[in-house]
Amino acid sequence: MNDATEVDVKTYADTMAKALGLPLTAEYAPQVEANLAVAFRLVQLVLDFPLPDEAEPAPVFAAQGNQA
Amino acid sequence: MKDWTQEPAHSIADAVRSGQVTARLVAEQHLAAIARRNDLLKAYTDITASRALARADAIDAVRAQGQPLPPLAGVPFAVKNLFDVDGLVTRAGSKINRDHAPSQQDATLVTRLEAAGAVLLGALNMGEYAYDFTGRNAHDGNSLNPHDTARMTGGSSGGSGGAAAAGLAAITLGSDTNGSIRVPASLCGLFGLKPSYGGLSRAGTFPFIASLDHVGPLARSVKDLALAYDAMRGADPLDPVCTAGTAAPVTPPLDAGIKGLRIARAGGYFTRMGEPKAFAAVDLVARALGAEGSVEFPEAHRARAAAFIITMIEGSALHHDRIRARPADFDPEVRDRLIAGAMLPGDWYVKAQKFRRWFQAEALKLFAETDLILAPATPTSAPLVDQQTFVLDGQTLPVRPNLGIFTQPISFIGLPVVTVPVWPEQGMPIGVQIIAAPGQEALALRAAHWLENQRIVHAKQAS
Numbered sequence: 001m002n003d004a005t006e007v008d009v010k011t012y013a014d015t016m017a018k019a020l021g022l023p024l025t026a027e028y029a030p031q032v033e034a035n036l037a038v039a040f041r042l043v044q045l046v047l048d049f050p051l052p053d054e055a056e057p058a059p060v061f062a063a064q065g066n067q068a
Numbered sequence: 069m070k071d072w073t074q075e076p077a078h079s080i081a082d083a084v085r086s087g088q089v090t091a092r093l094v095a096e097q098h099l100a101a102i103a104r105r106n107d108l109l110k111a112y113t114d115i116t117a118s119r120a121l122a123r124a125d126a127i128d129a130v131r132a133q134g135q136p137l138p139p140l141a142g143v144p145f146a147v148k149n150l151f152d153v154d155g156l157v158t159r160a161g162s163k164i165n166r167d168h169a170p171s172q173q174d175a176t177l178v179t180r181l182e183a184a185g186a187v188l189l190g191a192l193n194m195g196e197y198a199y200d201f202t203g204r205n206a207h208d209g210n211s212l213n214p215h216d217t218a219r220m221t222g223g224s225s226g227g228s229g230g231a232a233a234a235g236l237a238a239i240t241l242g243s244d245t246n247g248s249i250r251v252p253a254s255l256c257g258l259f260g261l262k263p264s265y266g267g268l269s270r271a272g273t274f275p276f277i278a279s280l281d282h283v284g285p286l287a288r289s290v291k292d293l294a295l296a297y298d299a300m301r302g303a304d305p306l307d308p309v310c311t312a313g314t315a316a317p318v319t320p321p322l323d324a325g326i327k328g329l330r331i332a333r334a335g336g337y338f339t340r341m342g343e344p345k346a347f348a349a350v351d352l353v354a355r356a357l358g359a360e361g362s363v364e365f366p367e368a369h370r371a372r373a374a375a376f377i378i379t380m381i382e383g384s385a386l387h388h389d390r391i392r393a394r395p396a397d398f399d400p401e402v403r404d405r406l407i408a409g410a411m412l413p414g415d416w417y418v419k420a421q422k423f424r425r426w427f428q429a430e431a432l433k434l435f436a437e438t439d440l441i442l443a444p445a446t447p448t449s450a451p452l453v454d455q456q457t458f459v460l461d462g463q464t465l466p467v468r469p470n471l472g473i474f475t476q477p478i479s480f481i482g483l484p485v486v487t488v489p490v491w492p493e494q495g496m497p498i499g500v501q502i503i504a505a506p507g508q509e510a511l512a513l514r515a516a517h518w519l520e521n522q523r524i525v526h527a528k529q530a531s
Contacts, residue, residue: 016411023395028404035408038469039380042373043416046423049370057421058428059279066308 009036073101073235074529077143077292080238081185084142087131091124091142095187098144102189102236108217110209111230113149114156114191120144123187139295141185146237148225149191150198151175151283152272160274161194161224163207163397164390175272176307177241177283177300184299189237192227196399198243198276199383199406200224201251201471202451206399210453213256214530215496219450222255222471224248225286229256232286235529239296243273244282246375247445247475253286253487254445254499258527259516260286261293264312264506265482268297271306277382279421280375280479288527290517293486294319297509318510326518329511331359334443334503337368341460341473342447345498349490353500354442356524357515363434363441371427371477374420376469381417384409401468428481435505440515444474445487445499478503486512488525497528 013033017024024032072080072094083089099117106112127141147153150160152171159165178188193211195203203211203226211226213219214234221229225242229252232240242249244262253260261284268283275281285296298317304310333354339347353359365371384391384406391398391406398406434441447460447470457464478485483506487499504512519525 013408013411017407020410021392022407022410023392024407025395028395028400028407031400031404032407035380035405036411039377039408039412042376043412043420045370045373046377046416046420049367049423049426051419051422051426055422056425057418058424059421066311 007040009033009040012036072097075238076289077140077238077287078289078295080143081139081141084127085137091127091187092121094142095120095124095144095189098189098236105234105236108212109214109230109234110193110211111227111234111236112146112190113159113193113208113227114153116153116156116188116190120187120189123182127185127187138183138185140181140299143186143239144189144237145181145186145239145241146189146192146231147175147178147241148194148228148243150194150243150274151178151191151241153178153188153191156191158274161196161198161205161208164394165274173272176269176304178272180300181296186239186299192231192240194226195224196402197387198224198245198248199402200468201247202226202468203229203252204401204453212453213450215257216450218452219496220255220453222252222446222450225252228252228286229258232256232258232288233530239285239287239292241283241285243276244284244479245277245280246379246479247472249284249286250445250475250485250487250499250501251471253489254497255450257489257491257497258286258288259290259293259489260284260487261297261509261513262479262485263297263509264484266309266312267484267509268300269304269307269310271304275386277379279378279382282479288529290486290513290520291319291322294322294513312507315507316510318513321510321514322517324514326357326515329440329515330438331357331440331442331515332438333359333362334365334441335362336364337477338443338474342444343460345449345492346444346447348492349498349500350442350444352490353488353519353524356519356522359442363438365434365477366430367427368477370423371480372473374423375476375480377412377416377420380405380409381412424480431481431483432505439504439508439511441503443478443501443503445501446471447473449496449498474501482506484509484512486516488516488519489527490525491528
């Protein structure tokens with residue numbers, strides 16, 4: 001599903017725009033779809049990289065707040 | 069009469085402190101230069117002339133009383149228009165934010181620079197909401213490169229690059245989320261400092277990507293970067309990531325030279341997808357610094373991809389309401405990226421943030437064996453203003469997202485970088501990144517200062 005060559009970005013964009021209330025006009029659509037295609041291509045590099053379930057995301061919440 | 073717009077900040081401050089020139093004359097000369105050139109260059113969007121002259125007069129009055137003056141006395145500076153300036157609307161390069169009320173106070177860094185004696189001249193043009201590497205802006209006009217006005221400044225801190233390169237300010241402040249200080253520094257032939265993530269306060273700036281946003285100075289000399297950084301550094305309770313406390317000042321060790329510094333080139337990813345001049349610039353700097361070996365940031369291409377995805381999703385989250393309510397009021401080049409970003413799955417974001425921690429841990433290992441790492445700042449020198457594509461390694465790629473391919477993996481993990489300008493025998497300048505471990509801004513500045521003293525790198529003021 002995340003392979004840009006397999007994703008129909010036009011259908012994806014139309015569906016998501018309807019579901020999320022996004023303004024996808026005929027004028028905007030070509031560049032939105034082009035940007036989606038780039039995102040689908042690039043994210044594959046992230047999703048393909050194996051990390052353990054325990055991998056911690058970079059931002060870390062501090063219960064006491066961030067003290068300057 | 070001497071033209072003080074040609075002088076670097078530290079020379080101006082020395083002259084003001086010694087009484088060789090008044091702060092008022094320096095400010096007046098800069099304001100006159102802005103009046104002459106800004107219609108063409110579109111560097112400034114707001115000019116705070118009366119504030120500047122009042123501030124300059126106050127500095128001159130302190131000197132007249134025989135009291136000592138601070139390190140940046142009389143130095144004209146200006147800030148990207150995402151910094152709050154008391155009395156100005158913080159437009160952040162947008163049309164929409166102009167509906168906001170004017171700021172009631174200055175951003176922390178504006179306050180700190182003024183406390184060090186600097187004189188604010190105004191606010192600078194930028195790519196809309198900082199989502200940009202070109203310096204183009206559909207609302208305020210494109211900021212143009214003073215060294216060749218047919219070419220772009222780079223962005224998103226485009227006005228920050230244009231103003232410093234043209235002598236319309238001695239020091240400018242920009243922001244850098246994925247490269248927006250380093251790209252205009254490279255394209256405009258300037259020195260730029262992107263500090264460590266959290267190294268300088270972002271309080272009072274309009275955000276872009278909270279988990280990646282940095283702020284820092286651009287200038288025509290390394291010493292000016294150091295003086296500005298020292299004036300601005302220090303924790304700020306108003307910025308939750310600027311908590312590291314006060315590191316040692318970077319100006320005193322500036323002349324320590326490069327002896328003992330372990331310097332390497334970045335291999336792999338950073339040796340591809342650029343024009344020959346980008347790599348020739350790194351060769352020149354590496355030879356001068358005696359950097360013979362290379363190190364590799366592992367999986368740097370994935371780091372760039374992860375930063376790209378985080379940027380799309382966080383950016384779209386920030387503009388969630390605006391993109392739905394007022395899409396026609398966005399710069400089209402920004403709007404279409406934000407709409408696409410709003411459609412991306414949440415698991416992509418989390419995966420990217422997990423990869424970020426992995427990449428950080430691997431990258432930090434490199435600093436066990438080296439102090440500084442050299443890499444190109446941009447894949448090419450300044451493209452033409454309206455240029456949409458360029459060819460890198462045989463691939464035709466869009467300019468706008470790809471000017472930052474060498475900067476993006478580095479800011480992704482918050483490493484401090486000084487960009488230094490190399491001037492080929494002919495043509496436009498191009499920058500080299502000097503990358504240090506977190507908190508080691510002083511080492512990168514030392515090497516940059518040494519290169520400047522050897523005339524390997526230098527900033528050239530556009531006439």
